[in-house]
Amino acid sequence: MTKDKKIKINQNDSTLLQQPFYDEFLQTMTNMIHWSRWVGVAGSEGVVWKLWGFLLLCLLLAIEGQAIWKVIKALAGWAIDMRGHRSVTARLAGTMFYSASLLCLIQCWRLSCSWKEISKYWASIEWTLSIQYVPRDKTIRTKMYKTVFFVATLSSVEHLLDMISSFDFNCQLSLCFRTFFLKSHGFLILEHEYSDWIAVLVFITSIMATILWNLQDLIIILTSMGLSARYQRLNEGVKIVTTKNNKEEKSNKDREFLKVYMWRKIREAYVKQSMLVRKVDNSLGTLILMSAFFNFYFICVQLFLGIASSDPAASVNQIYHAVSLSWVCIRTGYTVLAAAEVNKTSTLALPYLYESSAQYYNVEIERLQKQLSRDYVALTGMGFFYLNRTFVLQMAGAVVTYVLVLIQYDDSETVVPTNSTLTT
Template identity: 45%
Template sequence: MYLFTGSVIARLSGAIFYGNALFSQILTWNFITSWQDLSYHWARSERAFPLLQDDTIRKKMIITTSVVSACAFLEHVLSMMAATGFDCPPEEYFERYILSSHGFLLNSYEYRLYLGVPIFLLSKFATIMWNFQDLIIILVSMGLTSKYRRLNWRTYCIIKTVKHNKYNQSIKKQVQTWRRLRQAYVQQAALVRRVGDKLSALILLSNLNNLYFICLQLFLGINNEQGPPINRIYYMLSLSWLISRACGVVLAAADIQIHSQSVLPLLQTTCHGCNVEVDRLKTQLKFDWVALQGMGLFSLDRTLLLKVAAAIIKYELILIMFDN
């Protein structure tokens, strides 16, 4: 990347990188300040229809956070090594890194230590925010998906109970049970939309930012086929990490949409005309689209990955066609 430090691409990429950090900070703070209200509605939905606790969700979130942090740290360390090389004297390392990674801001004759230190700190902050915004979306999606998994498991148990009439429930009690279950799905869908409203701007920012930098890495890879081994290693690992993180955001959020309708086939095959509440639940699950969205422009489902992949392939073909 340092080969393009004085180019228009470098200036544009730098503006997008730091602009993303600024907007990410604002949107993240907005989400954090709204968390008290969101957690109140989240807790209320849990109390309204008690479910078995998910004992694994805490462990999954800790593992996810650790993996994202470790991969982000490794990728950033490699970027610093690629920017300076291995032949850099220790006393010149800081200056070479700043001029290499931020050549769009400073020329070599303009470098001063009092300028380099703030730029260095700001770049680390921007990198942290870039990874943190994706991590927020992934963790919140995991929490919402966990609730749907527990709701679906409760539905399976109710279907099994009704099918075998295990507790000899009256028709009235069965209707009440199904009504409470249907209302729980309504509350969960409302919770997803409430959380999605607060996350939608951050989701849009995250996906646009990831798409741009994936395309940028592909462009730099095409134009830098030759170079030191560390640069090629960094390019492959950085591109792999960008793609993995972007896919992780989409797949984690797409699980919400998948699990919001996963119980519908079982209801349609096993519950024919049980009662009016079952019919209402089936209609509700069939036609109520529940998914996180990016400001109403797109929904985070698995088809989005194919659309983004198609856009990237078109971008690559255009680059190849016009490459001299």
């Protein structure tokens, strides 16, 4: 038997079961988890990759500790320089960025360790979805790779603009990297603290931190796509079965028995699918909570800096803030809407059930209706909130509120980072 073939049972049976050789989503997601070892997410990989992950974790901890100390010094009034990229706002933003990356590394490592167990459970219920009338989603792999390419491309553009905004094209060639680093990481290191080898380590770690920051949203998006695809398959199966039943004119007891049995299998498939969503939510809940919190914070900061900045000479910075704000908003919206699709698709089969002919209506269809209408299925942020489509509007309202508060208490002379106030 070849890899593309499937094990079939009773080809004429309306309750045909098929066991796919592999699941496209699981295979693609496993590859993503495997590739993430390059940014320190070792999971259950070999010793070399775990050492690399541990080294990156130590670097992030060291940078985060130094960033927190700089914030404390600024708040206590001990800081030597509080201008531009060394203001309280800039120091806090840098601290939050590395906090997000550090926590993301820990949570992604934890998810990577538990992924084998999740994938086994995911594959174990594939039998339930392998009903004759439930088609396979052959486009899920393509959609996932397109999403990875989209996120990787836009995040690279945003990071490149960030580097350009901190680069001084008029400096001497031998001092270019020093000038660039003191502008981009002025919240972390002062001029008299600068060292080439420290700057190189921090620069490499910052690139890894940027990848990790985008990786957390990418994992949520891809996992949500897999869950939504399974619901869409079930919904399509319900549509096909309902349409076929409504077209039948004659019936007999044997056929009715098979229909009741089929609807029972479909209802059990929905039960196991909701159990799968909750199991995945237990593993992703912390990552979702962190993603929502840090994305909300950086949207507020970038929007605040874009509105409050009034230096006409800092056109590159303004372009960067506009692009960065747009990208964070797009990525956050994409993440929330992808996760909200799980909640939306979990009830899309109800209209088809309501269209069932009264002649073929049975107790299993009635149970499935009650189950879909009463069981609220959605990904959550550790149970604090549900990721549905109204959550986007709630975040937008909260962003506007907090940005207005920040502008009201803004002191533009000491808070807003501009090139003219930088000490290099």
